[in-house]
Amino acid sequence: MTEAATSSVAEEHVPAERLQRIYDDYVRLVAAHGVIAIGFGSDVVHRGVAAELTRACRRYGLILFDVPYEISFMDLLQEAALVMQRDDSARTSRSLRAQKAIANAATRRDGLNATLRETGRQLGCGVALYDPLGHAVTRVDAPGTVVETPSGLADVVKESLSAEQRFRSVVVGSTEVILQLLGEPGSITGVLVLTLSKGFDDVSRNVLSSVLALVSVSLEQNQVLSRMYSTLREALLQLILSGNVSVTGHIMERLWGSLPALPLTVLVGIPMKADMAQHLRSIEALQTEVSCPIFFAPYRGDIAVVAHDADADPVVNALATYDLAIGRSSCASWEGLAHALEEARRAAEVGLRHGADRAMSFTEIWRNGVTDLIDASDAAHVARRSLAPLVENDAVGHGDLIRTLRTWLRHHGRVAPASRELGVHRHTLENRIRQIAELVDMDLEDFDVQIELGLALRYLPS
Numbered sequence: 001m002t003e004a005a006t007s008s009v010a011e012e013h014v015p016a017e018r019l020q021r022i023y024d025d026y027v028r029l030v031a032a033h034g035v036i037a038i039g040f041g042s043d044v045v046h047r048g049v050a051a052e053l054t055r056a057c058r059r060y061g062l063i064l065f066d067v068p069y070e071i072s073f074m075d076l077l078q079e080a081a082l083v084m085q086r087d088d089s090a091r092t093s094r095s096l097r098a099q100k101a102i103a104n105a106a107t108r109r110d111g112l113n114a115t116l117r118e119t120g121r122q123l124g125c126g127v128a129l130y131d132p133l134g135h136a137v138t139r140v141d142a143p144g145t146v147v148e149t150p151s152g153l154a155d156v157v158k159e160s161l162s163a164e165q166r167f168r169s170v171v172v173g174s175t176e177v178i179l180q181l182l183g184e185p186g187s188i189t190g191v192l193v194l195t196l197s198k199g200f201d202d203v204s205r206n207v208l209s210s211v212l213a214l215v216s217v218s219l220e221q222n223q224v225l226s227r228m229y230s231t232l233r234e235a236l237l238q239l240i241l242s243g244n245v246s247v248t249g250h251i252m253e254r255l256w257g258s259l260p261a262l263p264l265t266v267l268v269g270i271p272m273k274a275d276m277a278q279h280l281r282s283i284e285a286l287q288t289e290v291s292c293p294i295f296f297a298p299y300r301g302d303i304a305v306v307a308h309d310a311d312a313d314p315v316v317n318a319l320a321t322y323d324l325a326i327g328r329s330s331c332a333s334w335e336g337l338a339h340a341l342e343e344a345r346r347a348a349e350v351g352l353r354h355g356a357d358r359a360m361s362f363t364e365i366w367r368n369g370v371t372d373l374i375d376a377s378d379a380a381h382v383a384r385r386s387l388a389p390l391v392e393n394d395a396v397g398h399g400d401l402i403r404t405l406r407t408w409l410r411h412h413g414r415v416a417p418a419s420r421e422l423g424v425h426r427h428t429l430e431n432r433i434r435q436i437a438e439l440v441d442m443d444l445e446d447f448d449v450q451i452e453l454g455l456a457l458r459y460l461p462s
Contacts, residue, residue: 020052027056037063039076044069095203098122099210112218116140119211123204126195129215131282132188133274133322134158142197150175150195157191164188176200180208182216189219226281233280233297237304245334252295260293263332265312267305267359268344269324270352279303279322290314302348304341316359325352326359383456389439391460401439402457404432409454413444 014022030038038057040049049066057064067076105111105118112129117140120127126142134157150172160168160179164186168179176196183189192215194200194208232255239248249259271279276298283296283303292311297304307315309330319326327348331340343362351360384391390401404422408429411418419429433444442449 016052020055023050023052023056024059027053027060027062031060031062035062037065039065039067039073041067041073042069091201091203095206098203098207102207102211102214106214106218112215112222113138115211115214115218119207122207123194125197128153128193128195130154130157130161130191130193131285132161132183132190132278133282134161134191135282135285135321137190137282137285142195150177153177153193153195157193160191161188178208180212182212182219189216189223223281226284227277229284230277230280230298233295234299236295237297237299240334241338243335256287258293259295260306260308260311262334263309264330264334264337264340265307265309265315266329266331266337266340266344267307267312267316267319268299268327268341268348269303269305269319269322270327270345270348271302271323272325272352273323276301276303279324282322283319286315286318290318299341300345302345304344306337320358325349325356327351327362328359329362380459380461383458383460386440386453386456387460390436393439399432399435401432401436402460404429405436405453406457408433409450409457413450 027038038053040053042048049064054064067073101122102115102118105114108114116127116129116138120140121143124142124144127138127140128136129138131137134154136154152172156168156170156172156177157179159165160181164181165179166181166185170177170179178194178196178200180192181188181190182192192212236248236251239245245259252259269279280296280298280303283305286296286305287294290307290311292307292314294311294315295306303324305315305319312328316326316328325348327344327346327350329340329343329347331337347360347362347365350356350365351358354360387402390405393399393401400422404418407421408415408418411421415426415429419426422429424432437444440453442453444450444453
């Protein structure tokens with residue numbers, strides 16, 4: 001073999017700046033593919049670790065470790081495989097232990113709450129369950145941490161419900177939050193919310209899958225119980241209205257606690273968006289929230305809530321967070337409950353028509369007069385039909401009968417002041433009144449007819 005054949009390849013000297021760019025391009029490409037570390041075999045071609053590689057790894061956040069000549073890359077691969085195997089086995093064992101603990105919790109008497117508590121303990125996070133209306137049903141703080149429920153979490157939950165966004169990971173304030181909708185599309189049963197104090201790894205995701213299944217089953221069972229309780233509460237309300245207060249009180253004591261003390265504040269809520277059943281399930285948690293005895297039940301398709309007068313304001317404030325038009329009344333005895341319920345329902349209807357953003361008291365309506373109790377939409381239909389002959393007559397230019405009738409009634413049927421206001425002769429006014437009576441086919445001298453026409457004019461669409 002000749003000397004030329006055995007000589008090494010001539011070295012090529014690369015400028016320092018170009019060499020650094022080569023290393024930078026290489027490390028950037030590696031990092032873009034999700035690699036987190038580079039092992040450099042030193043003393044094979046290059047003595048030690050290249051400084052350019054060190055700078056490139058530091059720039060792109062990759063771990064760089066030296067692999068001495070004595071250690072083969074095959075040894076590294078085998079050791080890494082063993083470590084990954086041990087880690088995978090540990091994760092599997094941890095996942096199975098956590099799922100078993102949570103499954104055992106689900107079999108307890110308070111299965112749903114126990115499941116949520118055990119979930120928080122196993123995952124080290126805060127856990128909350130919200131109902132389909134966006135109200136918190138249960139909250140469990142993260143064990144051994146100071147993570148608090150973010151102040152804007154309720155709004156985020158309602159956004160997810162409105163958009164039916166089944167899974168969502170967001171940062172609320174400074175807290176990472178995971179939201180998972182429960183139930184089927186179009187029939188959401190709740191929202192499971194995790195407030196994290198640490199990263200959410202694969203084990204946590206596996207555990208969460210089991211939790212979702214268990215919580216969904218518990219919620220379905222709770223819905224069946226809620227429907228039964230709703231029927232029972234409606235029957236208890238009928239018992240009270242029929243005079244069997246003592247029997248109702250005995251049943252209440254065994255199931256939910258004592259009846260409110262007299263005198264009573266009576267509230268009726270008309271659902272504006274969700275149906276009554278959803279509101280009833282949500283109000284189940286109200287007893288704990290207000291810390292006072294209350295009684296609630298379905299009432300003529302709406303919701304009745306009864307509380308002691310002294311406890312009324314906290315109850316009203318709590319109900320204000322629901323999409324309900326609320327009417328309010330009161331009674332000093334259980335015998336007066338039927339009238340109070342009807343008054344509260346009337347007040348709620350008025351509040352709904354007027355778009356009130358607070359509980360409407362029946363005393364406000366009573367002071368404003370009987371006409372506030374009239375449904376304006378229904379009255380408008382009647383007014384249009386009653387006064388149609390006059391409207392049609394005025395439309396073709398045959399007179400000013402609507403204005404004439406309105407002025408005449410405002411002056412209580414007195415011709416002289418009405419004719420002066422209209423600017424016509426009294427005989428002209430009298431002729432118009434006779435024409436009006438013929439067109440509407442009513443006796444305008446009858447006081448009841450005058451009241452009816454006055455209300456029709458009030459509700460006649462302009």
